[in-house]
Amino acid sequence: MLAAVHDPKKYTHADAIFHYAVFSASHNRFLFRFYEIMSKFLEASFSLQQQFSARTAEDFKRDYEDHATVLRAIEKRDGAEAERAMRHVILTGKAALERALEAGIAKGQ
Numbered sequence: 001m002l003a004a005v006h007d008p009k010k011y012t013h014a015d016a017i018f019h020y021a022v023f024s025a026s027h028n029r030f031l032f033r034f035y036e037i038m039s040k041f042l043e044a045s046f047s048l049q050q051q052f053s054a055r056t057a058e059d060f061k062r063d064y065e066d067h068a069t070v071l072r073a074i075e076k077r078d079g080a081e082a083e084r085a086m087r088h089v090i091l092t093g094k095a096a097l098e099r100a101l102e103a104g105i106a107k108g109q
Contacts, residue, residue: 001014001015001018001064001067002061002064004060005057005060005061005064006057006060008050008055008060009050011060011063012046012047012050015046015063015067016039016042016043016046018067018071019035019039019042020035020039022070022074022086023035025074045093045097048097048100048101048104049096049097049100051100051104052099052100052101052103052104052107053096053099053100053103055096063089063092066085066088066089066092067089069081069085069088070082070085070086070089073085
């Protein structure tokens with residue numbers, strides 16, 4: 001992900017791969033099925049954010065650091081920290097999506 005911070009399309013692809021890897025690593029069929037359903041939403045969310053947000057490389061670097069915190073917690077097998085970090089990633093993404101939707105509405109799209 002870090003290598004893609006200057007290219008929003010590549011970053012979006014790397015972000016999707018990260019989430020796929022987390023769900024896959026859970027070895028939980030229910031969670032993975034949930035990911036299969038949510039992946040379409042994530043793709044749409046990432047696409048809207050690209051279309052209507054003026055995100056910079058610095059924004060992507062902050063996002064990368066948030067994802068790296070999740071990964072480090074998983075590697076340490078610290079479930080509570082992984083949950084806290086992933087919740088932060090999700091809520092930050094939700095806020096970014098809301099801003100993108102507002103920008104799209106303001107542009108009449």
